[in-house]
Amino acid sequence: MSVESVQTALNPDTAIVVPVYREATVIGGVMDDLKQNFTHVYVVDDGSPDGSGLIAQQHGARVVFHPLNFGQGAALQTGIEAVLANPEIKYIVTFDGDGQHSIDDALAMVERLRIGDIDVVFGSRFLDERTELTTAKRMVLRAAVAYTNLMTGLKLTDAHNGLRAFTREVAQSIDLEHNGMAHATEIVHQIGDKNFRFVEMPVHILYTDYSRAKGQSLWNSINILFDLILR
Secondary structure, three states: OOHHHHHHHOOOOEEEEEEEOOOOOOHHHHHHHHHOOOOEEEEEEEOOOOOHHHHHHHOOOEEEEEOOOOOHHHHHHHHHHHHHOOOOOOEEEEOOOOOOOOHHHHHHHHHHHHOOOOOEEEEEOOOOOOOOOOHHHHHHHHHHHHHHHHHHOOOOOOOOOOOEEEEHHHHHHOOOOOOOOOHHHHHHHHHHHOOOOEEEEEOOOOOOHHHHHHOOOHHHHHHHHHHHHHO
């Protein structure tokens, strides 16, 4: 393989932002997979007590450390700001650190952005049948989507999936104030306010015993819904 093809494969114009909290057992593998496809991987260790950020650093990530656990919204904002300091970056992908997101989906989303007719790609679990969800969780997530669509005026099928990709211009407009999980609605709202062009793409979210234990349970989805309403 030529040097040119290697550089192309590593997507030098793209940065991955990974918010991390207590992912020491899996983050090394996630980083290895990402670094095989992306040169620029930015991890924000959101006050992890288990050395997650140090492990990510050892596996090639650029790591920013929060001194305390501020929440995923705050970690994403920190990561986006760190990426914007690099003028070479044209595209940003937000990616979870627990192993449930697909590298192939991230690559496809960036390639969709490269066409140039849109600004944002939202990943959706509901556009195909690959993601396995219980009936109860599916109902709760759809309720959260309906509420988000009502509040933002956008029409999405899945608003609380952390796999999304956007251009540098969109990243420069994002200013998250909500530190918790309802930041996903805040992102949608800000994108809608600026009239950025968007599409949804089907993505495969792999729910493992580990990711469920980390907060992907039905109760966590219900908490997100109540958090949205309260906010």
